Amino acid sequence: MALSVDIKKNLGDFDLNIKFRADQEVLALLGASGCGKSMTLKCIAGIETPDCGVIKLDDHVLFDSERKINLPPQKRKVGYLFQNYALFPNMTVVENIAFVVQGTKQEKRKVVTEKVKMFCLEGLEHLYPLQLSGGQQQRVAFARILASETKLLMLDEPFSALDSYLKWQVEQELTSLLENYNRATLFVSHNRDEVYRICDRIAVMSNGNIDTIRTKHDLFESPETLAGTILTGCKNISTAKKINDHIVFAEEWGLQLQVDRPVPDNVQYVGFRAHFFSFTKHEKNEFEAEIVKVVEDTFSFIVMIRPKGLDVTPLRWELEKAQWQSLDKTKLFLSIPEDKIILMKK
């Protein structure tokens, strides 16, 4: 199962310009809200029509603007799990599943019994969607998609309608489902943690474009682009200027930073994660820090600091509570490990 997408669509504020390929894997589309993630899914499903381009699922052409092919959603065999699960409110669990099965009554009954068992829906068969919890609704929505025999699965922010407690349970269920679902899956989210736990490869989207597609380990280790760095949760980002092959100047922090690898000529931004500050003495990139603000978080302290005597944008530093409490705050020396610095070309 392979999906290939190469489409363009004008969205008013910006152009959607998407090109990617997904094989039998879970591919994430990670991006801030409003960057065109859901629109991409809708184009693939046939709910929206791209201005031009090609969408192919294996050898099956779903959309081709040049050959004037535009299959209706009914013929695309693309499963779409909506944010709010979109169960038919007027039908019970069993009716919701049976409604999408083609065939005789016996065949319908067979599929329904099978799916009810597979998704642990026993006891809920005759309830209406309104009577189900978020997690149960998601299971029914899943059962319904699998009952309709789709070749591709698309999940649109499947956890955003759930509270954080439920979210974890539902995510566990989804992960185990995906393990048994041997088809291409697209997972849309703006949450880096979710994406990291669930997916193999990640496509970073910003302003209607795919910035980069990489494996998750690769992406989180060296995001390379500004959008990627922000989306992977890096809190400290500054514009940068190359000084020499191993030194870069972070303009917003007023710091010259030594880097353990060659600095590219066209470096534009430099980033540094809030957890990676080191306070062992006499290391590279050491500076005396001045505390601007201290915020107590649930399990950590967030400390805003800046190089002493400089009126620059503060950096965010996060550390465990015990660590912070045992620290000498009168003379604070911090350093930025050279291997933890993120360099971005765009």
Place this chain on the structure above:
Amino acid sequence: MDVSPFIISLKTAFLATLITFFLGIYAAHCVVKMKRFQGVMDTIFTLPMVLPPTVVGFFLLLLFGKNSFIGKILLSFDLTFVFSWEATVVSAVVVSLPLMYRTTRGSFEQIDKNIIYAARTLGISETKIFWHVILPNAWYGIIGGVILSFTRALGEFGATIMVAGNIPGRTQTMSTAIYSAVQAGDNETAFQWVIVVVLISFAVIMLMNYWTSNQLKRTRRLSKKKRGADSGVVC
């Protein structure tokens, strides 16, 4: 007392509501799906609600009068439309259609779009979606529209008197009977009909409110009966 205005009014209102029911749903379905001219069509269907009844009557005369195209065809079958009972029905349909159309359209548009999209991606045909997903989920609003249309058809006066006239025993409805009685200074008859009209309308609106609150209660009961929190079962 001659009860014919009562019979004629009810017959007219029932038949008109039946026609409006199908026409209104069809019109709403078409307009919601339309990509171009949606605004124009919406205005056309809504217009009879805001136009003076005399204007509606005038248009109906233009359309169905003896010199019109339709009028001539009817005449060739020895039929006349003007001053017939059928004219009371047509007038009532025209003025009640906007209410049916608008409430139905409103309830069509209130349906979560994702439900319809989901049905499409799951391979359900458009016809099946309309009958099994859109209609059942809009039912509540549609019934409201039917009740409003019925009361409006029952109370229709202006277009009716212009197109169907006020012929006792044939086209005289309760509304036109009240008008004639007042004109003739027969306040007692007028009063009787007024009471009948008010009672029927009152009953119908009460029925609608009862229906509304019942629906709300049903929804609340359903969502209260949730089966507790998630079991966290992983299959």
